[in-house]
Amino acid sequence: MTISSSQEAAGATPAAAALAALRAVVDAAGFVDAGAPEAERYLHDWTGDYRGGALAVLRPSRVEEVQAIVRICAEHRIALIPQGGNSGLVSGGIAEGPPRAVVVSLERLNRIRAIDPENFTLAADAGVILQVLKDAAEASDMLFPLALGAQGSCQIGGNVSTNAGGINVLRYGMTRDLVLGVEAVLPDGSLFEGMHGLRKDNRGYDLKQLLIGGEGTLGIVTGVEVKLFPRPANIETAYLGLASFADAMTVFGMARRVCSDLLTAFEVIGAECIPFARIAARDTRVPLEGEWPVHVIMELGCSAAIDGRALVEALLVEAFEAGLLGDGALAQSRAHAADFWAIRENLVEGQAKRGRHIRTDLSVRLSRVAEVIERSRVYIAVDWPGWEPLSYGHAGDGNIHFNVMPPVGMAEEEIRRNGKVMLDGLYAIMRALGGSFSAEHGVGRSRRDVYWDWLPAEQRSAVRAIKAALDPHGIMNPGALIPE
The missing domain is CATH 3.30.43.10 (Uridine Diphospho-n-acetylenolpyruvylglucosamine Reductase, domain 2)
Structure with a gap:
């Protein structure tokens, strides 16, 4: 200059x-x-x-x-x-x-721009909080299915920029699958206007896809147009107790066959996670008789014309007769279902309250979910005695959060130092199973180096070329995603 x-x-x-x-x-x-x-x-x-x-x-x-x-x-x-x-x-x-x-x-760009019930679309500023957007859709008797633990504070523009996942990916897909259009300010200050409300638009390159998941490295998302869906009239939620993650994934396969695409969520929770839910909410109560190593929260959504409860009950009978299901509870109301989901949400908050720990966001084929958990547990037990592994996640889409809590009282610097070595070991297990180190959280700065180290040379060149073409001066979120 x-x-x-x-x-x-x-x-x-x-x-x-x-x-x-x-x-x-x-x-x-x-x-x-x-x-x-x-x-x-x-x-x-x-x-x-x-x-x-x-x-x-x-x-x-x-x-x-x-x-x-x-x-x-x-x-x-x-x-x-x-x-x-x-x-x-x-x-x-x-x-x-x-x-x-x-x-x-972007917090002050927080206006719902338009809801189009006939087109099943909603347009919003990037700073609209996800829960506000979901409430606006529901007020029009529609559903925006992106659901995250942080939905009361995260913003739809950030969801788009990180291609957020959440509990409903199984049925509705990632944020990328829910976005019809994006408006964004490009690195030269010009405005990319890509909000047309079209579901089929085959005019060459789809430039919005570079911005979705681009983590702000190619532009600043200022507006989003998303797909809406009919709001389910019937929602059935079950909380299950099982002997192993392998059994849980077998039950998932049965659930897909019985419930087909009506199945919206299938979460697994290792029993070791429950004490952390109680750190966040001391009155947390698990709706199961006895102690079960693995818990599952399963949800189905359908129209009034379909008897969703009969489908879930038929599945549970089949799983019990096959010797897979130890115990289970069906929610009797939406408030009862919210109690089930609070366990899942609180265990994350409890880990944060406990202090610094090692987090992963692994993705593997559905057939490898149980294996990646068991192999990772063995690795921690053998190489890192005294550390406590926690296994939970959106197993229905292959996403597992295998987190590890350090021994109580360990200094933060020691946690950081050991954590880097531990992550290398966990990522090696995941990589041997053909998985990804970032299922839904993105790359950011904390995972940039592993992303870049593992990226094939030809893909590095392509990423660099795209970045240089759109952001020649490198001013957009430098250090995120791409090494400077």
Whole structure:
């Protein structure tokens, strides 16, 4: 960048000049000084594992302001870190190292733009909280099926940028499968307008797919158009107790055959996870008689014309007669079902309250789910005595979170150091089974190196070429996904 003579005379640095220009394009609520107490929540993630810095935090309230921000940053070569609800787990929205970027929070772009019941679509600003979007769909007697533990705080733009997963991928797919259109500000400040409401549009490259899952490295998502679905009239939820993960996956295969595509969720939970649910909610009660090594939460959704309960009951009878099902409970109301799901949600919160631990987000073929858990458990028992493995996840789509809790009292630095070695071992097991180290959480910064190390050379070249073509100055979320 060339600094003007007036800037030189005033001793202004490129960063100072950029910040002055940025302050002028947003209102008073749209600019937060990096040193202000209000900036703190934008500089660390939900877990507390990652903390970064920023030159400033920007909170635009209009798409035109986002465009102006990007143009100024492009001119002055200032990096931008797009940020949604900041609920991610891979440091995708937290900048590393000395402050050299501005954080751009989309939280004030929070308008539901339109709901089209005839087209079964909803258009929204990127900063709309997922739960708000889901409630808007339900108010129109429709369903937006993306469901995450963080849905009360995560934003739809962040969901799109990370291609979020969740509990309903089994039936409805990842976020990528739920998006019809995207609006985004590109690295030169121009606006990509791809929200047309079309389900079939075969006009060449589908550029929105580069932005979905791009983690803000190719542009800032400002608007999203999503698919809606008929709201199920009947929802049946069952909580099951089984002897092993292998038995659980056998029951899953039976459930797919009995319930077909009406099956929306199939979660597995190792019994070792339940004490962590009680850390978050002391009154957590498991609806099973006796102790069972593996718990399953299964859900089915259908129209009023289908007897969903009869289908689930038939499945449970078949599983019991086959010697696979130890015990089970059927929810008698939506509140009862919410109690089942609270166990799944609370076990994650309980781990965070316990402190720093090792997290994974593994994906394998359905036939390998039980194997990846058992092999990983053996690895921890043999190589890392004193550490406690926890196994749970969306097994119906092959996604397992195999997390490991350190011994109580271990210093954080030791946890970090050991964790890197432990992850290498866990990833080696997963890789030998033909899986992925990132089922739904993305790559961000914390998994960037393993992603890049494992990426074949020809794919590295393609990724670099796309990045260079769209973001030649490398200002969009540098350090995330792609090494600088």
